[in-house]
Amino acid sequence: MSDLFMARAIQLSIENVRSGRGGPFGTVIVQGGGIIAEGVNQVTLTNDPTAHAEMLAIRQACQKLGLFELKGCELYTSCEPCPMCLGAIYWARLARVYFGSFAADASKNGFDDSLIYGEMTQPLSRRKIPMTQMMRQEALAAFHVWQEKSDKTRY
Numbered sequence: 453m454s455d456l457f458m459a460r461a462i463q464l465s466i467e468n469v470r471s472g473r474g475g476p477f478g479t480v481i482v483q484g485g486g487i488i489a490e491g492v493n494q495v496t497l498t499n500d501p502t503a504h505a506e507m508l509a510i511r512q513a514c515q516k517l518g519l520f521e522l523k524g525c526e527l528y529t530s531c532e533p534c535p536m537c538l539g540a541i542y543w544a545r546l547a548r549v550y551f552g553s554f555a556a557d558a559s560k561n562g563f564d565d566s567l568i569y570g571e572m573t574q575p576l577s578r579r580k581i582p583m584t585q586m587m588r589q590e591a592l593a594a595f596h597v598w599q600e601k602s603d604k605t606r607y
Contacts, residue, residue, distance in 0.1 A: 467492075488516055523547065
C-alpha cells in the first residue's frame with residue numbers, strides 16, 4: 453500500500469512542474485490507510501517561501517483533523533524534507549516519514565539547503581545573516597506568564 457502513497461506524492465510533484473505552478477515537490481499525509489491531505493510546492497505561485505509541499509500538507513491535515521498534532525499519521529514526500537519541513541514534521545509529531553529522492557538530488561537541481569544545514573551549527577556571530585540577542589529579561593516575561601497560566605494547552 454505504501455508504494456501507492458509514494459507514487460501519488462511523486463505524481464503530484466511531476467504534475468506541479470508540468471502545470472507551471474511550482475517546483476518538483478509533492479506530499480501526501482496518510483491516516484488509517486487513506487490520504488487525508490496533499491500538498492505541492494507553491495513557493496513561487498504564492499510568493500511564500502514557506503509554501504513547501506510538506507508544510508502545506510501538514511497545515512491541511514491539521515485543519516481537517518482539528519488538531520495541531522498528527523500522531524499516528526504518516527507523511528510521504530517526493531524528496532527528503534528540507535530543514536524547515538523537517539522541523540514542522542517533528543513539531544507535528546508525525547509517526548513516520550517516507551521520501552523519494554535525497555536532499556543531494558534536490559541540490560543538484562537547484563534546490564540547495566546546504567547553507568541552512570551549515571548555518572544551524574554556527575555560533576550566532578558567524579552566521580551569514582547577522583543575529584543579535586537582545587532584551588532577554590523582557591522577553592522572558594512571556595514564559596513567566598505561560599508558566600502561570602492554568603488553562604494552557606501543552607504542546
